[in-house]
Amino acid sequence: MIIYRDILSGDEIISDTSKIIDAGNGLWEIDGRMVKKGAENFVLDGANPSAEGEDADDGDEGGDNQPILDLADQFRLQKLEGGMSKKSYQAELKKYMKGLTEKLKERGTPEEDIKKFQSEAPAAAKKILGNWDNYDIYQGESMSEGSMYVLVDFREDGMTPYVTVWKWGLEEYKV
Numbered sequence: 001m002i003i004y005r006d007i008l009s010g011d012e013i014i015s016d017t018s019k020i021i022d023a024g025n026g027l028w029e030i031d032g033r034m035v036k037k038g039a040e041n042f043v044l045d046g047a048n049p050s051a052e053g054e055d056a057d058d059g060d061e062g063g064d065n066q067p068i069l070d071l072a073d074q075f076r077l078q079k080l081e082g083g084m085s086k087k088s089y090q091a092e093l094k095k096y097m098k099g100l101t102e103k104l105k106e107r108g109t110p111e112e113d114i115k116k117f118q119s120e121a122p123a124a125a126k127k128i129l130g131n132w133d134n135y136d137i138y139q140g141e142s143m144s145e146g147s148m149y150v151l152v153d154f155r156e157d158g159m160t161p162y163v164t165v166w167k168w169g170l171e172e173y174k175v
Contacts (some may be wrong), residue, residue: 005172007103009147011140012075013165025124026117026168030151034067068139069152069161076141077150084149086132090125092149097121099146099170117168120170128164138163161164 002016014020014030019027072079086093104114128135130152138150151164 001175002172003175004165004172006140006144006148007107007169008099008170009140009142009144011142011144011147013077013140013148013150013170014071014163018071022167023127024120025127025128026120026166027124028165028167028170030071030163030165031155032069032071032163034159034161035070035073036065037068037073044140048156070136071163072152077138078143080137080139083135084137086129089132089137089149090129093125093128095146096148096166096169100166104168114119124166135164139173 003012004014004016005012014028016033018030021031069077071077091161101114101118104117131153132154136152138152140147140150148166148169152161153164154161
C-alpha cells in the first residue's frame with residue numbers, strides 16, 4: 001500500500017487503496033464514502049430489544065453514530081468547522097504555493113517539474129475557487145500552518161463524496 005503525505009506538514013492525506021483520479025492541472029480527486037461511526041448497537045441472538053427497553057433506532061445517543069467521511073476518519077483529517085471565506089483561502093493558497101515551490105526546490109525536484117506545477121496552478125486554483133461554496137474544508141491531523149487544505153465536495157449523484165488535493169504537494173511512501 002502507498003500512503004501519500006503532505007510534504008509540508010508530513011500528515012497522511014490519502015492512500016492508493018482509494019481510486020485516485022487525475023483531475024488535471026495538478027489536482028487529484030479521490031472518491032470516498034460516508035460511513036456511520038460511533039455508538040454501535042449490537043443485539044445478541046435471542047434478545048428482545050423492545051422488552052429490554054432498547055429500540056433498534058436508539059443507537060444515535062449523544063450525537064454519536066453520525067455519518068462521517070471515511071477518508072477523514074482513516075487519515076485523521078480535521079474539519080475546519082465554519083469553513084473559510086474564499087478570500088481567506090486565496091491568501092492561504094498563495095502562501096501554500098510559495099511554501100510548496102520552496103519545498104520542491106529544496107528536495108531537488110527537477111526545474112521542469114517545478115515549472116509544470118507553476119504553470120498548472122492558476123487553472124487549478126480557478127477551478128477550486130469557481131466551486132468554492134460547495135466545499136467542506138479539512139486539514140491534516142497536525143493542522144500545521146501553511147499545509148495543504150483537503151477540499152471535500154459531492155459528485156453529481158449527491159451521494160458520493162470526493163476530496164480534491166494538490167498532487168504536487170504529496171509524497172508517497174510504501175507501507
